[in-house]
Each structure stands twice: as C-alpha cells, then as structure tokens.
Amino acid sequence: MSFAARILGRTPLGWLQLVHHPMRFAMALAGVSFAVILVFMQLGFMNMLFDTTVMFHKQLKADIVLVNPAARNLIDIRTFPRRRLIQALGVEGVADGEAFYIGQVNWVKPGTSDRGIILAFGVRGDFDVFHTPGVTALQPGLSVPGTALFDTGSRGDFRAFSKLIADGARPTTEVAGKTIQFDGIFRLGASFGSEGSIIVSDQTFFAISPKALPTTPNLGIIRVESGHDPEVVAQRIAAVVAGEDVKVMTMQQFITTSRNFLSRESPIAYIFSFGVMMGLVVGIIIVIQILSTDVQDHLPEYATFKAMGFTNRSLLSIVYEQSAILTVFGFVPGLIASLVCYELVRGAVSMPIAMPLDRVFLVFGMTAVMCFIAGTIALRRVSKADPAEVF
C-alpha cells in the first residue's frame, strides 16, 4: 500500500486522478500559481505604498506631533502657526520640541544635467531628531549654511555620487538654483510620492525653499519627559492649542492616520483589493475548469463507485482532496515566484517590498478558500453520476 493510502486509510484517488493527467495537472497548478503571484504582487505593492508612506514618520524621534488638520501626506502636508508649538512647549510633561520643515525642491541630478524633484527635510542642526543611522553624528555639521545630507536610497543610480560623499569629497550640485554641498549620507529610500530626499538645516531649508517661512513649520516635533504618557500629554496640549489651525497627535496616531488615509480615504486600497479579487477570480475560474473536467471525465467511475456502496460524501471528498492538493502544490511555486518578483521590484523602484509571514499565511488562506470554492462548484456534477446508468 502506498504511504498516502496507509496514512489516509483509503486510496488517494484525487491525487491519482490528477497525476494521471500530467498536462491538466500542470495547467491547474500554473493557474493557481498565477493567481497566487497576482495576489502577492497586489498586496506587495499596496503594502509598499503604505509602508513608504510612513517610512519617514518612523525615522522621527518624536512622541507627539503638531500638524495642519488638513494634512494628507508628506507631499501635501501644509503648515501651521509656529506659536502653537511654543504654546505646547509650556504644557506640563513636555520635555522639548522643535519646528520641522518639509518641502519638495527641484535639483540637478549629480553628474547629469537632468532636473528632478527631491524632498527636503529642514530642522535645526543641533536638534537630534532622526533615528536614521548616522544622521545624529552628521546633523550638527549642517549648521554650516548650504550643506546637506544625501539619501542614498533615492531612486536612480547615485552610487558614484554617494561614494564621493562617503569618501569625504564634499561634491556639490544645484538645488533650487543654489549650490549645495553634500557632507554626508543617510539611507531612507524613495516612495511613490518622492524620488528621494535630503536633510538640511532650517536655515538652508529657507534658502532652497523660498516660500517657506520660519513662522509656519510643516510639522511640530514634541518629546515628553520620561514617565509621562504621550497620550495624556497630547490631550493636555490639545486642550491648550485647541483650534482649527492645528492637530495634536501622538506619534502612533500620526502613523496610523497617515496609513489609514491611504487605505480608507484614498481609492488606492480599492484598486489593489480589486487586483487581489481579480487574481482570485482568475484562479477560481481556472481551477473550476480543471476540476469540472476531471469530474466529468470520471463520472462513469463515480457512478460505479456509488453502485458499489460509496456514499456521496466520500466521492465529494475526492474533489476536495484535489482542491487541497492544488492549494499546496500551486501555492508553493507561486510563493517562490513572488519572492523572485519582489526582489526584481525592489531593485527597480528603490522601495521596500517585504514578504511578512502573516501575508504568506493570508495568501495561503485565500488560495485554500479559492480552491475550496472552485471544488464546491465543480463537485456539483458528482451528484449527476447515476449508479443506475452503469449497467
């Protein structure tokens, strides 16, 4: 008796029927894998979008932020009156705080004459606000006007330029018409909205972003004294600065709100979910097609089995066994192919695309449901197998 038969206590008919038609089996697996890849890519892109949206947020050493209530994302962050920040600094439990400036500036890509747009972050040189490795040491140097740090994760080939900076050659390029000298590098990475970024002091920021004013920062960074709950302090600040011109959020709220804005209020999540659905529908259609053909092909055998005393249920389990086989054997190659695709995408767009374990389980679950539904539709024909017709 085969190993499977011994374990199951029955002949693995579903499996035997599938492998008996290798071409059909291969097509079914290709269909499932294809659906799996589609779903993984959609989820990958969607989460890439969400992750890059809050990628910057996560770099900030902040407990509470002040921001314009109408802010949507980093590109469209708007401003709020600096006096709100000063008011907040007086609130009990607040340790320190600083104004933070964010803006898009055009620049000449180093070593070329191409113009591009890059995101500039401006903050006082002596205000240590970045978790980003290396920045804390480099930031004080930015107090020299006209100097900047360069994001080596920017989209494009900046390897030579980055190397020059790292070697201490202090290369320059034109940013918003001004010559800026690059004294150091950090790594943040591009997002859908920005090609890359630079960090400058607030003074340099005003120089390259003429419309920006010291009195209207884009973000207020607030840190609480140790032992204070950011949420409680945030409520106190809100009570003080209450108004239409500013919104107080803990860092956690800031991150969640930014993510949620995308996933709930922008059509992006719909678009990607639609992509996921399409992948699953394509998979279901292919699997139904294959399983129905298999059922149809074996109707005389099924009828014979019924005549022999097999219950309807035991025959249905043949189809579900096939669903399970297609799930597992279609998912695994799909997952492997998706990992390869993720790697390709990561290289191409300079954005983080990860394969967290929960997504692996989620997509496996979706694949299982997909094959189960397809099996359930395909097996309706099993009941058509009439044992009276076999004589």
Next chain:
Amino acid sequence: MLAQASMPAIEIHGLSHWYGEGALKKQVLFDIDLSVARGEVVFLMGPSGCGKTTILTLLGALRSVQKGEVRVDGVELFGAGEKQVVACRRKIGFIFQNHNLHRSLTALENVRMGLEAQGKRLAVDADARCLAMLAIVGLADHAHKRQDKLSGGQRQRVAIARALIADPKIVLADEPTAALDSTTGYEVIALIRRLARERGMSVLMVTHDNRILSLADRIVEMEDGQLISAQTPASHIGRSPAPADNSLNTGEVTIS
C-alpha cells in the same frame, strides 16, 4: 440465525416498474415474482429490452422501487432510505457488462476500492487480501498494471475480483461475458460459480451467452417485462450440449 439462513437471499413479489412521466410513462416490468436462494446461481435471459437490467438495478438499490416488494438479504428496498440503500449496495458484488475499472488505478487498487466501498478504513492487510483475490482470478502477476496494460478478459477478471473482495452475499452481473471471447467467458463464469459454491453467494446473472448455460443452477426467462418460465439448465440444454451441474440447486422458486 437459522431463520436468516433459510430466508432467500433475494425475494421479489409483485414488482412492477415504469419509466418516464405523464404521456411518456411506460411500464417495463409487470408484477414479477422471483426468489433466489443462498448459494444459488440463476441466469436471467430474454430478448433485448425485456427488462432484465431494470430488475438488476432495482435489486441493487440503484433505482428506487415503485411498486412491489424487493427484499435483498432480508432488507426491504421499497421505500428504503439513503442509509439502507448504501447498506444494501455494500452487500452486493456488482459485475457490469463493461468492466468499469478506474483508469488511474492499478488492478490491485481497483480491487481495493471494493473494500473501501464498505466505508471503513483500509486494514493493514488490505493489499494482501486483494492480491490473494487477484491470484484466485489468475491475475497475481498483473496486480500492478493499469487497465490500459490489461486485455479485455483480464479487465473483466479484475472487475470480478473487485466485486467479490468484500465477500458479498449476493452477486449481480449484467452480461459479464459480452466483452470476452468464448473460452475466457466460460472460464470467468465458471470461476464465479466456483466462488459462489465456496462462499455461499447467490448469483443473479443476465446473459445472452448460450455457451455458459450449463453453469447455471436455474435459468429464468423473461419477455416483455414478465417472467415466462423457470427451468433447470437441463431443459434448456435441448439447445446446448454442455452438461449441467445441478447438485447444488437449492432453488425454491415460484414463478407466476
């Protein structure tokens, strides 16, 4: 138990059957009475379309009984529920005109399906049992071949092994020799008869095959949905010279 043993394996009383609905409704069986004793081998003969297969499908619980009594091993099939139907099918070994083997399975696996049909987990000795059964039908060396590697006669013998593996009390066979040449046909039926003797199985077999008539304990003839005669092979053998073995004819038959 004694009552059980003396009770016929198959009992049919006043069985009528109709196909179709409304204006197309057509009666194909008329008030049939027939019983087959334990261990008896009965051939059912008659012209095409007279209703032989219909009787087998009713006996095998493959169709529901519309009118009359049909008792298989003591179980009444008129108005039987799903459970009884399945239980009844499991007591019967079916041998079809077409072997109906599963293409994806080897001879041994096909035979094993006969055990699985009983609805229990396969025992560890299942394969040994199936091999022994295949040896009985002379296929010990072909156990691991699929049907496309077997001849017609070999396939039919696999089907017989499958029908007999679970020790059925009753064997229903519909023209099992139709696809076989005359020598193989005779051998296969002789085999069924021998097994019926050894195991006390009752066999009801539809056949048109005159060469095997000597193997029957009793021959029942039908015409137009009615039984017309019951006879021992001897009386039939006016047309067929093969000698009959009636030593085990325990038929207590009533034909009306």
